[in-house]
Amino acid sequence: FDVSLLEIGDGVVEVKATNGDNHLGGDDWDQRVVDYLVTQFQNGHGVDLAKDKMALQRLREAAEKAKIELSSSTETTINLPYITASAEGPLHLDEKLTRAQFQQLTSDLLERCKVPFHNVIKDAGIQLSEIDHVVLVGGSTRMPAVAELVKELTGGREANKGVNPDEVVAIGAALQAGVLKGEVKDVLLLDVTPLSLGIETKGGIMTKLIESNTTNPTKRSEIFTTAEDNEPSVQSKVYQGEREIEAYNKKLGMFELT
Numbered sequence: 001f002d003v004s005l006l007e008i009g010d011g012v013v014e015v016k017a018t019n020g021d022n023h024l025g026g027d028d029w030d031q032r033v034v035d036y037l038v039t040q041f042q043n044g045h046g047v048d049l050a051k052d053k054m055a056l057q058r059l060r061e062a063a064e065k066a067k068i069e070l071s072s073s074t075e076t077t078i079n080l081p082y083i084t085a086s087a088e089g090p091l092h093l094d095e096k097l098t099r100a101q102f103q104q105l106t107s108d109l110l111e112r113c114k115v116p117f118h119n120v121i122k123d124a125g126i127q128l129s130e131i132d133h134v135v136l137v138g139g140s141t142r143m144p145a146v147a148e149l150v151k152e153l154t155g156g157r158e159a160n161k162g163v164n165p166d167e168v169v170a171i172g173a174a175l176q177a178g179v180l181k182g183e184v185k186d187v188l189l190l191d192v193t194p195l196s197l198g199i200e201t202k203g204g205i206m207t208k209l210i211e212s213n214t215t216n217p218t219k220r221s222e223i224f225t226t227a228e229d230n231e232p233s234v235q236s237k238v239y240q241g242e243r244e245i246e247a248y249n250k251k252l253g254m255f256e257l258t
Contacts, residue, residue, distance in 0.1 A: 002018065003018065003119075005121070013189045013190065016192075016213075018120065019123065024113070030060060032106050033066055033105065034060055036097070037049070037063070037078065037093065041083070047084055058083065066097055070143075071143050074098060074100075075098045076096070078094070079093070133160050136160075141159075190216070191215070191216050193210055193212060194212060195240045196208045196210060196242055199239065204245055204247060206243065206245065206246040235256045238254065
């Protein structure tokens with residue numbers, strides 16, 4: 001889940017700030033439905049479908065379908081015949097799921113969407129009243145609860161209905177490809193680094209060199225000394241993230257100076 005704040009004018013698209021939760025996405029909503037179905041089935045039949053890989057795959061597909069249906073309907077039925085078998089014979093799954101139940105199952109996931117939004121507003125240093133348009137990106141934004149949350153966070157502002165959330169990323173990527181190839185002349189994208197970049201220093205500390213939301217391209221330089229005298233080489237590990245300890249950030253690469 002990501003939030004980006006853009007300033008657009010005179011053919012220039014400038015990313016003022018970006019923030020997100022790398023461990024939050026549409027699959028998390030699907031998983032809550034899967035967990036619910038597993039629990040309901042176990043309570044009704046005494047069989048744990050979580051231990052059956054084939055059944056789990058069918059549950060995941062059905063959960064995603066149910067999520068999509070609940071974006072336009074208030075209730076859906078999840079019907080999976082012959083989901084598994086017991087000593088008495090085949091067992092079938094047949095469950096009704098309402099939009100209200102779905103939203104209750106995923107309320108904490110929705111709550112996690114608020115943090116990146118507030119971080120972006122803070123990092124960009126703007127007021128909510130300065131936001132002119134809201135564009136929802138990705139199929140998960142079709143969920144009514146997500147759209148309502150965005151409306152709430154932006155002070156009642158309705159999302160732009162002129163773009164298809166399933167296509168907008170591909171259109172943007174194609175446009176940027178045209179810019180890089182020189183076929184599109186009237187658009188300039190000024191992007192930022194979504195997360196801080198740094199290297200590991202003594203004690204397993206990540207020393208940030210490029211802070212998050214720095215406009216690209218950019219470069220930074222800093223002088224470091226060796227941890228011990230007369231070292232024949234220095235191994236530098238490059239990380240991405242905001243944690244102070246390098247182990248909690250994502251390792252991007254490594255190089256050695258001799």
